[in-house]
Amino acid sequence: MTDQLLSPEELTESPESMISSYHDLDYGGHLVDEVSAEQLVSTTRRRLVLGLAVGGLAGYGVFRYTKSAISSDPLKSELAGASTAVEDAAGPVLSVGDTMEVEQPLPVADPELLTPAPFDQRVLVLIELEGGNDGQSTVVPYQAGAFHDLRGNLVPEVGAVHAFDDEVGLHPNLGQLAQRQMAIVEGVGPVDGVLSHFVMAERWGMGNMAGEGGVRAGFLARLADAVDTGAAVTGLSVAGYTPRFNQSDAAVLSLERPNQLNYLTKSDWIYPAYRRSVGAIGGGPMASRLTNSWNQIFSIGRSMGAVSNADDSESPMVKEGRDLGRQLLMAATAIKADIGVRVVHARLSGFDTHDGHKGRHDRLMGMLDAAVGGFLSRMDDAGLADRVLVATSSEFGRRGKANGGGLDHGSASNMLLFGPVSPGRYGEPSPLGDLDRQGNFKTTIPFDRYLATLAQDWLGVDAASVLANGPEGLGLFVPAG
Amino acid sequence: MGLEVRDEGRAQAALLARRCTLRSDPDLIEQLAGLSRDEAISAVLNVEPDTSTAPRSDKSDKIMEWWFTRIRDTPKSLQDRMTFFWHSIIPTHRYSVGQQELIAYQLDMIRANALGNFRELLHGFISDGAMLLYLDADNSSGKRPNENLARELMELFTIGVGQYKEQDVRAAALAMSGWRVDKDNQKVTLDTERMYGQPVTFLGDTATWDAHTIVDRLCDHPATAARIGSMVWYHFTGKALGSDARTELGSWWQGQNLDVGPLLDRIVRSEAFWADHYARPRTGFEYYTAAQKILQFEPEKVWRARSLGQMPYEPPNVGGWPIGDRWLSPDSVLRRGEQMFSISLERIRDDLKTTTVDDVLTACGMWVISDETRSALTNLDSYLDDLGPDAVGQLRWRVALSSPEFQLQ
Known part of the structure; x- marks a missing residue:
């Protein structure tokens, strides 16, 4: 009865192809001749359809911006007094219902800095710091007495911190990254969070800040779908399976080890014969897929x-x-191979530092530095540096006060971005002297605004199409010309 | 494109085996092929439930090893097929459970009810320790009710969105509060001090509801039978029902008191069940269980199921695993192909050298094949001079298990 609503292309799809979970049977589980155009859209192009419980946040923006740094070296820019150009909108910490008019100076191009490639060439590499990364051990408020009071001997060695400005510096083991063009976003967290890894990782992964029920599609899947042009691989996880790519329509591949692809490339006798044979199978039902x-x-x-x-x-x-x-390394290989990868998920685990925080976090920062530093160098060498943004995420930060040698689950954390960003500090530091009810650092930037920055400002994907309530990005990049 | 039916009786038997058990190997197919269709259906549906229990291990991989071994060694594994089906629509993740013995308890509970009654099964879930922990009901009290389990119970496990209001979620959360899982002995109890125990209005009725009366109310709702019934329908036939058919199936199933047996009987005897030999992709678990029997995977290597993307008790989220075309995606194909090369075939099968194309097809339960698959397997003979019969024999298995026919059911 509704055949005329379907293009010939859509009609060739079997009804099963519209079903990707048992729950789709509720909405899209109809035989083709019963599917209306709207139903087809709602099942094949899954989008967030949500009411959002957090009112009053739209239009809110606490913004702190270091006008373009003087050189790509944050250390030098700090020494040159770049912090004098800070627009400081240090107001009260965010609470639901607040609105605040803040002037947001647009970043301007600096000839000495990398500027981003056109939107359709950009790649996002999101690194999940799994377990809850302590923002204040990463971006250290090394001068603040209140911080030393909270943390005592868990504070990274002040003399070794890589000063970003006269307030904060990068962890001593982030030496390689401190030399990079980078941005810091402070105070990123949930508005009404909980302290469960599972729940918060799910909220971040699904881009579901309010914890609404029924959000099943991963945030990265929605990004991959939005930038999909039919490439062989649009979304790539180099950390094995991740729910962040759940329910993507775009082609997504997850790799666990580099040698997983071996059988696709090896020339020893059996591999080419296998490839030729399975490549020739073809015929029969559903075989074209x-x-x-x-x-x-x-x-x-x-x-x-x-x-x-x-x-x-x-x-x-x-x-x-x-x-x-x-x-x-796998990500670098895939990006260099130019097979269409636009969204990459990577993961560094071990941040759940309930005890032995200092030693463990120090080691993790060293790994982050070597891995990301090496990756960025490879992008430089391949001439791809203006196309690739590396950003961190973590399900939560850690408790303000030490529990002895460790830090329990927290709330807001600080995020790092490397690549063609307009360098500086963004967001608003969680106040060290005003912790929340559980003793955690307060959120000043709702994390959906951070995700909106990656979606809209970096990939050019309308934030409202991938996140509930259309949160506003933080504008970390020179606007596309 | 042509499809070759190698033997009509065995083709029908293979269809029944693929969909109603977790195996498609010759032992079972030969047995079913000797029966009439009615007899064969009865043989796979009327199975005596296995009452053995999972090991009380604190390692979930050990529990899975036990389960995979049982599946491998049980020819008519409808009970385990349905157990996995229920788990995949009412999932629990091992990470959020802590004490892994609770996984064993839940697995036993599902297996005991898998072919029984859906209402009883839901009553089992609602007071199951692993489920209470997974959906945060363990900490839910009348003073601080947690809505997670109450919401998913309605949204995912029974009536579905659009059938309830937020007020019903809050009411159900209060009514279902007070359950505790003892961290020391994993016993589940209802703490009358912490439960709400006051009247609330749920789906229009004001009463002193509790978790079990909530479940009963939801099972009485026609949407539950229609939703869950059509999921079972899809699982077995690979076909989705239109909305009228869903309603019809649901009201019929309600008349059957939500007993699983009659539902399966009706589905398996339906025309839709027998219409196509290949109607939907095998999911990772279905592929794993079929391949493990044929290739004799070592059951202790449970990570193979993980590598294939569908490890029980590790669902991607509370909505369960994807179904449908996801299992034909590049990602899935890559993993299945990789598995074919991660095992040393000669170590586990001694009949590699002597197998002909038809031997391999028979061993894999492939009785309806495309011309392309047949020729791809036959053309491997052209490598005989270069590679020798051993290598060609190995390749035959790998190609057969990578074919559309083995990846579909």
Whole structure:
């Protein structure tokens, strides 16, 4: 009855192809001749359809901006007094219902800085710091007496901190990254969060800040869908399976180890014979999907095999960056292979530092530095530096006060971004002397605004199409010309 | 494109085996092929439930090893197929459970009810320790009710969105509060001090509701039978029902008191069930369980199921695993192909050298194949001079298990 609403292309789809979970049977579980156009859209192009419980946040913006740094070296810019150009909107900490008019100076181009490539060439590499990364051990308020009072001997060695300005500096083990063009976003967290890893990782992963029920599609999946042009791989997880790519329509691949692709590229007798045979299977029901998938992974194997470099396994990126180094090496290979990757998920685990915080966090920062530093160098060498943004995320920060040698689950944290950003500090530091009810650092930037920055400001994806309530980005980049 | 039916009786038997058990190997197919369709259906549906219990291990991989071994060694594994189905629509994640013994308890509970009655199964879930922990009901009290379990119970496990209001979620959360899971002995109790125990209005009726009366009320709702019934329908037939058919199936199933047996019987005897040999992709778990029997995977290597993307008790989220075309995606194909090369076939099968194309097809339960699959397997003979029969034999297995016919059901 509604055949005329479907294009011939859509009619070739079997009804099963619209079903990706048992719950889709509620909405899209109709035989093709019963599917209305709206139903087809709602099932094949899944989007956030949510009411949002957090009112009054739209239009809110606490903004703190270091006008373009003097050079790409934050240390030098600090020494040159860049902090005098800070627009300081230090107002009261966010609470639901507040609105505040803040002037947001647009970043301006600086010839000495990398400026971003056009939107359709940009790649987002999001690194999940799993377990809850302490924002204040990463971006250290090294001068603040209140911080030393809270943390005592868990404070990183002040003399070794890489000063970003006269308030904060990067962790001593982030030496390589401190030399990079970078931005810091402070006070990023939930508005009404909980202290469960599982719940908060899910909220971040689904881009579901309010914890609404029924959000099943991953945030990165929605980004990949929004930038999808039918590439062999649009979304890539180099950390194995991640729910962040759940329910993507765009082609997404998750890799656990570099050698996973071996059978796609090896030339020992059995591999080419296998490839030729499965590539020729083709016929039969639903086989065209399978054949397309084979062709996609074979082309990925060929492309990635052509650019992978065996010597890299001995590089500091892998030796010191460990698992994250290996992951980002795969990411670098895939990006260099130019197979259409636009959204990458990587993961560094071990941030749940309830005890032994200092030693463990120090080591993790060293790994982050070596892995991301090595990755950025490879992007530089490949001439891709203006196309790639590396950003961190973490399900929560950690408790203000030490529990002895460790830090319990917290709330807001500080995020780092590397690549063609307009350098500076963004957001608003969580006040050290005004912790929340549980003794945690307060959120000043709701994390959906951070995600909106990655979506809208970096990838050019309308934030309202991928996040509930259309949160506003923080504008970390020179506007696309 | 042509489809070759190698043997009509065995093709029908293979269809029944693929969909109603977790195996498709010759032992079972030969047995079913000797029966009439009615007899064969009865043989796979009327199975005596296994009452053995999962090991009380603190390692969930050990529990899974036990389960995979049982599945491998049980020819008519409808009970375990339905157990996984219920788990996949009412999932629990092992990470949020803590004490892994609770996984064993829940697995036993689902297995005991898998072929029984949906209402009883839900009553089991609502007071199951692993479920209470997974959906935060363990800490829910009358003073501070947690809505997670109450919401998912309605949204996902029974009536579905659009059938209730936020007020009903709050009311159900209060009514279901007070359950505790003892951290020391994993016993589940209802703490009358912490429960709400006051009247609330739920789906229009004001009463002193509790978790079990809430479940009963939801099971009496026609939307539950229609929703869950159509999920079971899809699972077995690979076909989605239109809305009228959903309503019809639901009201019929309600008349059957939500007993699982009659529902399966009706579905398996339906025309839709027998209409196509290949109607939907095998999910990761279905692929794993079929392949583990044929290739004799070592059951202790449970990570293979994880590598294939569908490890029980590790769902991507509370909505369960994807179904449908996701299992034909590049990601899934890559993983299945990789598995084919991560095992040393000659170590686990001694009949590799002697197998012909038809031997392999028979061993894999492939009785309806496309011309392309047949020729791809036959063309491997052209490598005989270069590679020798051993290698070609190994390749045959790998290609057969990578074919559309083995990835579909």
